[in-house]
Amino acid sequence: MPPTGKLSYEERKRGEVALSEFAEYADKQQAHRSGQVAPSDSRYSTASVSRDLEDHAELDILDQLGLSDAPHAAKLKELLLGTGDAVEDSLQVLAGTLQTRIDEGHGETIFDLGLEDGGESMGFDLDQWKTALQRLREAAETITAHCRVLLTYNVGGPEESPVTHGRVHGAWGKVLVRHHPDTIEEMAELRIAVVGNVDAGKSTTLGVLVKGGLDDGRGRARINLFRHKHEIESGRTSSVGLEIMGFDSRGEIVSNSQGRKLSWEEIGKRSAKVISFSDLAGHERYLRTTVFGMLSSSPNYCLLMVAANNGLIGMSKEHLGIALALNVPVMVIVTKIDICPPNILQETLSQLTKILKSPGAHKIPIFVKNMEETINTATQFVSQRICPIFQVSNVTGENLDLVRTFLNILPHRGQYDPDGAFEFLINDTFSVPHVGTVVAGVVKSGVIHAGDSVIVGPDSLGQFTTTVIKSIERKRIPVNACFAGQSGSFALKRVRRKEVRKGMVVLKKMDAPPKVYREFVAEVLILSHATTIKPKYQAMLHVGAVSQTCSVIDIDRPFIRTGDRALVAFRFVQRPEFLAPGDRVLFREGKTKGLGIVKSIDYDPTKPLSANAKEGASTSAPTIPHD
Numbered sequence: 001m002p003p004t005g006k007l008s009y010e011e012r013k014r015g016e017v018a019l020s021e022f023a024e025y026a027d028k029q030q031a032h033r034s035g036q037v038a039p040s041d042s043r044y045s046t047a048s049v050s051r052d053l054e055d056h057a058e059l060d061i062l063d064q065l066g067l068s069d070a071p072h073a074a075k076l077k078e079l080l081l082g083t084g085d086a087v088e089d090s091l092q093v094l095a096g097t098l099q100t101r102i103d104e105g106h107g108e109t110i111f112d113l114g115l116e117d118g119g120e121s122m123g124f125d126l127d128q129w130k131t132a133l134q135r136l137r138e139a140a141e142t143i144t145a146h147c148r149v150l151l152t153y154n155v156g157g158p159e160e161s162p163v164t165h166g167r168v169h170g171a172w173g174k175v176l177v178r179h180h181p182d183t184i185e186e187m188a189e190l191r192i193a194v195v196g197n198v199d200a201g202k203s204t205t206l207g208v209l210v211k212g213g214l215d216d217g218r219g220r221a222r223i224n225l226f227r228h229k230h231e232i233e234s235g236r237t238s239s240v241g242l243e244i245m246g247f248d249s250r251g252e253i254v255s256n257s258q259g260r261k262l263s264w265e266e267i268g269k270r271s272a273k274v275i276s277f278s279d280l281a282g283h284e285r286y287l288r289t290t291v292f293g294m295l296s297s298s299p300n301y302c303l304l305m306v307a308a309n310n311g312l313i314g315m316s317k318e319h320l321g322i323a324l325a326l327n328v329p330v331m332v333i334v335t336k337i338d339i340c341p342p343n344i345l346q347e348t349l350s351q352l353t354k355i356l357k358s359p360g361a362h363k364i365p366i367f368v369k370n371m372e373e374t375i376n377t378a379t380q381f382v383s384q385r386i387c388p389i390f391q392v393s394n395v396t397g398e399n400l401d402l403v404r405t406f407l408n409i410l411p412h413r414g415q416y417d418p419d420g421a422f423e424f425l426i427n428d429t430f431s432v433p434h435v436g437t438v439v440a441g442v443v444k445s446g447v448i449h450a451g452d453s454v455i456v457g458p459d460s461l462g463q464f465t466t467t468v469i470k471s472i473e474r475k476r477i478p479v480n481a482c483f484a485g486q487s488g489s490f491a492l493k494r495v496r497r498k499e500v501r502k503g504m505v506v507l508k509k510m511d512a513p514p515k516v517y518r519e520f521v522a523e524v525l526i527l528s529h530a531t532t533i534k535p536k537y538q539a540m541l542h543v544g545a546v547s548q549t550c551s552v553i554d555i556d557r558p559f560i561r562t563g564d565r566a567l568v569a570f571r572f573v574q575r576p577e578f579l580a581p582g583d584r585v586l587f588r589e590g591k592t593k594g595l596g597i598v599k600s601i602d603y604d605p606t607k608p609l610s611a612n613a614k615e616g617a618s619t620s621a622p623t624i625p626h627d
């Protein structure tokens with residue numbers, strides 16, 4: 001169905017049901033915590049919650065019901081207070097519990113100190129809270145982890161929640177426990193693609209978040225980020241800029257802890273977790289760079305910036321669409337609230353809510369206004385259904401602390417296969433004096449070590465060149481290995497710069513040459529098109545870091561137009577590429593835009609497209625988001 005901008009009754013109903021259930025669930029949660037509803041209320045049962053809601057609420061509901069591991073609850077209190085039979089061992093047992101949670105959280109966990117696993121209060125008085133916190137710290141030390149108190153209730157002090165709701169009596173709090181990496185290889189990494197319209201304040205917000213200090217409303221903070229001289233002059237970001245923000249194992253921001261600008265190397269060495277931001281261009285002229293940046297940097301999350309006084313205009317809807325097409329969780333920062341009249345701000349928030357709730361986006365907007373909501377939303381953000389929204393000012397600094405904490409505890413998203421065959425996607429190439437050719441990118445699966453023999457390609461003939469990884473760097477720091485999900489750069493032995501290009505892959509050396517593909521079948525959704533698309537039609541196609549002109553060679557119907565979902569066979573015009581079923585594709589040509597998923601890489605023209613797609617579909621391709 002063509003996107004008319006209007007919602008059908010069914011679509012509206014679906015959106016409303018999901019949201020009303022979410023609101024109901026939130027109310028119940030609140031009521032339960034304040035003791036108004038018995039935890040055994042049958043309406044808490046997951047069966048009564050729609051499937052839409054389950055992905056982000058189910059675990060929490062189980063937690064609320066105390067069904068997760070209730071039998072151990074009493075023991076946990078003893079462990080924390082050291083009141084069990086064997087006091088010495090109990091610290092070790094506590095450390096073991098922490099270690100399990102840290103492993104599950106890929107290096108960190110948020111511990112509800114003073115609450116049972118089921119969410120009920122342990123009834124700590126202030127002294128007991130202090131004892132429990134001390135023991136938690138000691139247990140963490142034994143496994144080289146550190147604690148940071150994020151928020152407390154009924155404790156007092158700097159982290160005390162200003163929101164008094166008395167839902168749980170007794171002292172308790174949320175404590176971040178983070179592993180201190182022994183080597184740089186263990187450093188956690190998240191990649192965030194930053195998008196939004198021109199002047200939304202992307203560069204400024206990143207500058208303020210990363211470097212500290214405040215903006216003057218006239219572009220002071222953004223100067224730090226620019227790479228090219230012409231950008232400083234015009235004030236526009238044209239390149240895919242990069243900025244990193246480090247957090248240490250104690251949960252402190254590394255970037256501005258010394259009050260001076262630290263190099264990437266210094267940040268990396270002191271950090272337990274590093275967030276890299278790709279600040280993508282906002283101007284329509286640079287849409288190509290933005291699309292490339294979004295696809296090639298394999299972001300874990302997308303951050304959409306919206307100026308409060310402008311709302312979602314111009315390119316920002318386009319960017320949101322791309323993030324949705326790539327299935328990347330989206331968070332929103334509304335900037336410039338200092339200069340925006342309340343009625344305009346309200347209009348912007350209503351517009352944002354409407355777009356996010358529309359069937360195309362199918363998100364639940366969550367307006368994050370205090371530390372409690374920040375922590376709760378961050379821990380649930382692995383679900384792509386929710387979309388946290390922050391309202392900040394880079395001039396007064398309002399709510400920037402919430403964004404910093406949110407980023408600090410943003411969870412790891414495990415969409416990479418650590419045990420698979422090694423595959424590295426090249427998204428940039430360099431020629432470095434005294435080093436030679438260097439390729440940068442992201443490890444899609446497996447692991448690589450310096451000194452390993454690898455192949456890089458495909459070249460214009462579809463062939464791969466054998467080489468050796470001379471050295472590896474992560475965030476400009478030399479490392480011995482690079483793992484799935486991490487970005488890195490490799491110096492390659494005896495390879496000339498012109499032999500490598502963006503979109504190539506690096507694989508482990510193997511007996512048979514890897515297969516490359518010139519033709520493939522994708523399931524596509526046409527987002528906008530002026531007329532109709534028929535065979536022989538050509539468009540620029542993006543898959544990961546690959547950008548190449550493709551022509552349509554077959555369609556499962558005579559022609560397709562806006563809103564259609566169809567199976568299409570494509571052929572790369574210049575050269576074959578290394579592809580896999582499940583890869584997401586985007587194509588565009590003028591006003592035409594489409595997105596899709598590679599279904600089959602062995603296109604057989606003698607068979608109908610549906611049979612082709614079926615053969616290749618055994619690898620579970622993600623579903624295309626709703627139009």
Ligand SMILES: Nc1nc2c(ncn2[C@@H]2O[C@H](COP(=O)(O)OP(=O)(O)OP(=O)(O)O)[C@@H](O)[C@H]2O)c(=O)[nH]1
Binds near residue numbers: 200305337
């Ligand atoms: N008053 C006020 N001004 C802000 C705020 N955030 C950014 N600005 C100003 O808004 C202008 C645009 O900010 P930029 O960071 O350059 O915007 P951008 O989105 O990065 O723009 P491009 O890089 O061109 O895509 C600058 O003059 C900033 O000083 C804010 O919260 N309040």
